[in-house]
Amino acid sequence: xxxxxxxxxxxxxxxxxxxxxxxxxxxxxxxxxxxxxxxxxxxxxxxxxxxxxxxxxxxxxxxxxxxxxxxxxxxxxxxxxxxxxxxxxxxxxxxxxxxxxxxxxxxxxxxxxxxxxxxxxxxxxxxxxxxxxxxxxxxxxxxxxxxxxxxxxxxxxxxxxxxxxxxxxxxxxxxxxxxxxxxxxxxxxxxxxxxxxxxxxxxxxxxxxxxxxxxxxxxxxxxxxxxxxxxxxxxxxxxxxxxxxxxxxxxxxxxxxxxxxxxxxxxxxxxxxxxxxxxxxxxxxxxxxxxxxxxxxxxxxxxxxxxxxxxxxxxxxxxxxxxxxxxxxxxxxxxxxxxxxxxxxxxxxxxxxxxxxxxxxxxxxxxxxxxxxxxxxxxxxxxxxxxxxxxxxxxxxxxxxxxxxxxxxxxxxxxxxxxxxxxxxxxxxxxxxxx
Ligand SMILES: *Cc1c(COP(=O)(O)O)cnc(C)c1O
Numbered sequence: 001x002x003x004x005x006x007x008x009x010x011x012x013x014x015x016x017x018x019x020x021x022x023x024x025x026x027x028x029x030x031x032x033x034x035x036x037x038x039x040x041x042x043x044x045x046x047x048x049x050x051x052x053x054x055x056x057x058x059x060x061x062x063x064x065x066x067x068x069x070x071x072x073x074x075x076x077x078x079x080x081x082x083x084x085x086x087x088x089x090x091x092x093x094x095x096x097x098x099x100x101x102x103x104x105x106x107x108x109x110x111x112x113x114x115x116x117x118x119x120x121x122x123x124x125x126x127x128x129x130x131x132x133x134x135x136x137x138x139x140x141x142x143x144x145x146x147x148x149x150x151x152x153x154x155x156x157x158x159x160x161x162x163x164x165x166x167x168x169x170x171x172x173x174x175x176x177x178x179x180x181x182x183x184x185x186x187x188x189x190x191x192x193x194x195x196x197x198x199x200x201x202x203x204x205x206x207x208x209x210x211x212x213x214x215x216x217x218x219x220x221x222x223x224x225x226x227x228x229x230x231x232x233x234x235x236x237x238x239x240x241x242x243x244x245x246x247x248x249x250x251x252x253x254x255x256x257x258x259x260x261x262x263x264x265x266x267x268x269x270x271x272x273x274x275x276x277x278x279x280x281x282x283x284x285x286x287x288x289x290x291x292x293x294x295x296x297x298x299x300x301x302x303x304x305x306x307x308x309x310x311x312x313x314x315x316x317x318x319x320x321x322x323x324x325x326x327x328x329x330x331x332x333x334x335x336x337x338x339x340x341x342x343x344x345x346x347x348x349x350x351x352x353x354x355x356x357x358x359x360x361x362x363x364x365x366x367x368x369x370x371x372x373x374x375x376x377x378x379x380x381x382x383x384x385x386x387x388x389x390x391x392x393x394x395x396x397x398x399x400x401x402x403x404x405x406x407x408x409x410x411x412x413x414x415x416x417x418x419x420x421x422x423x424x425x426x427x428x429x430x431x432x433x434x435x
Contacts, residue, residue, distance in 0.1 A: 003043045006031040027387065030394065035062025038412060038419050040399065048399045051423050053412050056223065056255050058286030060334050061414045067285050070330035074323055083109070083320040090325035094292075097332055101264055103273050104294035108312065109320040113254040113280035114148025116291035117216070119314055120276040121152055123295065124214040124248045130302045130310050136213040136247075140204060143178040146224030147216060147252050147278075156216050159224055174208070176201050176215075180228030182366055190231040198237035209245035214275070216250040219266035220370055223255040226406035227375035229368050235270035248275040248299075254291070258282035258331070259341055259413065262348065262371030275299060285331035286412075290324035344372055344413055347420075351409075354420045357428060363435040375408035382434050392433050396426030 007029055015021065016029070033043045038061060040048045050058065060067065074090065081088055095107040108123070110116045121139060128136035141147065141156040148154070154163055155170040163170070177183075177197045184193035205212065219235055222228040242249040251274035256266040260282065263269050267277070276299070280291035303312050318324075334340065348371065355374060359367040367376040382388050386402040393400040400407060409423065 001033075001043050003031050006043070023387075027391065037061040037063075038415055046397070048394065048397055049419060049423060049426075050399050050412065052399060052401055052408070052410050053282075054286055054399075055281075056260075056410055057281045057284075058412045059258060059282045059331060060285055061412050062286075064285060064334075066334060067287055067327055067330040070326050070333075071287070071323060074326035078322045080318065080321050080323065084315065088320075088322050088325075090322050090329060091320035094325045094328050094332075097329070098279070098292060098294055101332075102277055102294050104277055105297055106295050106300040108293045108295070108314070110280075110291040110293065110316060111289045111318050111321070111324075112148070112291055113252075113278070114150040114153040115316065116254060116278040116280055116293050117147040117153035117156070117252065118150060119293045120216070120250045120252075120278050121156070121214065122314060123293065123299065123312060124250065124276065126312060127248070127299050127302045128213050130305070135211055138173065138208065138212045139214055139216060140174045140176055140201070140212060141216045142218070142222065143175040144180065144222055144225035144228060145175070145178070145216070145218055145252075146222065147218075148254075157224075174204060176204055178222065178225070178228060179230035179234040180222055180225060181230055182228060190229075191233050194231040194234035195237065198234055198241065201238060201241050205241055205245040205247060209247055212245070212247045214248035214250050215242055216252055218252050218254075219256055220261045220269060221256050221266070221373055224403070226377075226403045227368070227373055227408045227410075229370050229373075229375075232270040235267060235272055239270070239272040239274070242275075250274060250276040250278065252278045254278050254280040259335065259344060260372055260410070262341070262344065264335070264341060283331070284324050284327040285334075287327040288321070288324035289318075290321065290328060340413055347413065347415065348372060350417055351415075351420050354417075354424050355409075358424060358431075361428070361431060363431060372413060373408065373410050375406055377405050378402075378407055378431065378435065380405060380435050385434070389430060389434060392430045393426065396429055398423060398426045398430070400427070400430075 010029055011024055032040045034041050038049050040050055098107055099105045108119055110119055139156050143158055145158050147156050149162055151169055156173045158175045177200045179194040179197040181190035181193055239249055251267050253265050257279045277294045284290045358364055363379045365377040385405050389402050
């Protein structure tokens with residue numbers, strides 16, 4: 001088989017995500033035959049370094065032998081069983097381990113990030129209703145925040161390109177100023193800016209706490225906003241404000257969970273525990289669709305009742321899928337066995353040194369890093385910069401997918417020193433061609 005055998009068939013039958021399909025008239029699809037570690041291979045021997053973890057999901061490389069072995073073992077025992085009224089070992093073990101890691105002891109499952117957001121929003125509202133405060137129906141979120149694109153999740157997302165078209169379908173929510181330090185005043189420190197932004201949350205809650213159910217945030221890094229990074233102080237202040245005004249704090253750790261910001265979960269860096277934590281993406285190592293919403297005993301107890309309708313009746317067919325849970329367990333095993341959080345520190349240090357030429361590049365602005373995420377803006381007059389960069393990077397054997405003029409690296413945690421150098425050299429060459 002050749003690449004070209006697949007291109008037209010895919011365009012005829014597959015509706016590709018996050019894309020204007022007509023653009024593929026001039027932007028060829030990349031058919032992938034197989035993956036191995038950091039690398040993706042097409043049908044004709046070309047290879048691409050997956051520097052964005054296949055949309056932020058892959059943690060330990062493609063076709064990881066340990067995750068593969070766990071899945072093969074699970075396949076011969078149980079692929080899936082209804083989770084209403086039934087249970088199984090992988091879902092129990094995963095829930096216990098996630099509880100131990102987050103301090104949140106009750107785990108509800110979904111199959112993708114957006115559905116985790118939906119579950120958290122519904123649970124928060126329902127908690128208040130069960131607790132005699134049905135007027136708490138409103139949500140607040142951060143300006144430029146991203147929480148998924150189903151209708152409820154899109155209501156708290158604030159990315160115009162994804163949201164504006166569907167505005168008539170969405171529920172109103174309030175966006176408070178983002179603490180992303182790219183928006184700070186000249187000379188204002190990220191921490192001072194974060195503190196100032198938290199003031200706006202206080203002002204909002206002072207007026208609207210009685211009707212507000214929850215505040216949903218992406219802790220430390222706003223991914224879809226172009227890897228906007230902010231000071232952990234903001235999360236501490238948000239937690240205190242939510243306590244003071246009796247509003248839930250929902251931590252959307254879908255992109256930042258599982259080591260991405262340098263700690264297992266980003267909330268740890270602020271020393272806070274949210275009322276709900278949404279997890280997905282890296283949860284299964286990038287293998288299978290799975291999400292989880294973790295919550296507190298207090299929330300759980302408000303649903304525990306003789307009356308059926310007080311329970312959380314949300315259901316979806318593949319809840320707690322055994323294969324996906326087993327992939328998640330194998331992923332957690334790797335974190336433990338390889339001391340990943342620790343070894344990533346050395347990897348990040350190496351990457352920080354290796355990326356110095358990018359930091360120093362005359363066209364690069366706001367070079368920043370949190371854990372295993374690096375990002376910068378490129379000053380360039382090139383029209384359709386992100387697309388042009390993407391195409392030129394492919395010629396350097398790099399899968400990079402800028403958002404607007406923001407280039408970012410979000411590699412799997414197995415990237416070697418040689419691969420880091422390869423990534424930086426290819427990025428510099430791509431910049432040379434564009435600037
Ligand atoms: C990707 C993402 C989502 C949505 O997850 P999907 O699995 O794509 O629905 C929600 N929140 C954040 C922070 C994300 O990065």
